Amino acid sequence: TAALNPAFAIALNDYSSRRFSRSIANFEKAIAEEPGNDAAHFFAGMACLESSEWEKACQHLEGARKSGGAYASKAAWYLALAYLKMEKREEAKVVLEEFAKAGGSKAGEAKQLLAKL
Template sequence: MERETLLEKYLQDKLTESERQEFDALLQSDPEFKEEVEFQMDVKRALTAEEDDNFREILSDFESEARAGGSDEIYSDKSKVRTFPTKWLVAASVALLVGLTYFFTANQATDTKDLFTQNFKPYRNVTYPITRGEEAVNKKTKAFLAYGKGNYKGALPLFTELYASQKEPYYLFYKANALIELNRAEEAIPLLEKHLETKDSLVDKSYWYLAMAYLQLEDSEKAKQALKKVVETKAYKAEEAKQLLDVL
């Protein structure tokens, strides 16, 4: 696993046992990595301290305004427990709720992007294998040769033309994969939905890639719907889908 991914999962406390072992080994063998980990932890602690200070400041402001109100008791002589007027407690709750909502919404967007990056990989060409050294003598060979080499932009128009002339559903599937890789998930979604209506041998893969497309678009609700289909039908990547649903 890449060092950046390991560090990110460590900071989020999401390392698996095997990833933890890999992280610890890297921490001991790579001084630069260790230095980066220590730096990121310092940043995290500083941000946490700043958030705590900001919240204490909010509460301090509420207390000051409550004191200025004069009519409500700030301290109870018997219990020595500080009490605030109801309206200020409500205001504090609203402020905290708004802050937490913003925090979790922002982190959800970031996590959604991270989940896509960590889980998406274009499906390999199993439909029309290209042998080493084979020349592109026809359009189908050219399309899958480009796809296999990672030339997704070059493969797109070829898949489009091939589907238009031959109507083979797997062209929709591979074209959708290429579009997602090119950060064009909106275009990939209708192709995957159309592919799901066919009896193609690859159709059990489409719900997974539909979920990936929605993750790329940061639409976690629709991503969850697609992942649930993967789990329900015990299709391709069912175990990974369960894990993603737990995170989402």
């Protein structure tokens, strides 16, 4: 198995300890070293959400969503919520529609949100 990127490992530790600004910096370092690291994009996005850095959160969550990897579906859900937080309803609708079509654990919630938009 491949070794865990050191910056990513530090970032995960910071994230789990709720040191979000530190974790963001380390996740971004890990992404710079491994641009395809969808987990780093996802957790960077989540840390940005926790820090109310909505635009930055959207960039990272979009990266994880587009990767099609293990975090793509979760990233889409939180991306839609971030768009709603920023009052970007149209962007949120697009993501929620894709999410609802894909099915999955929160497809019902996505459809309910879409009905309210």
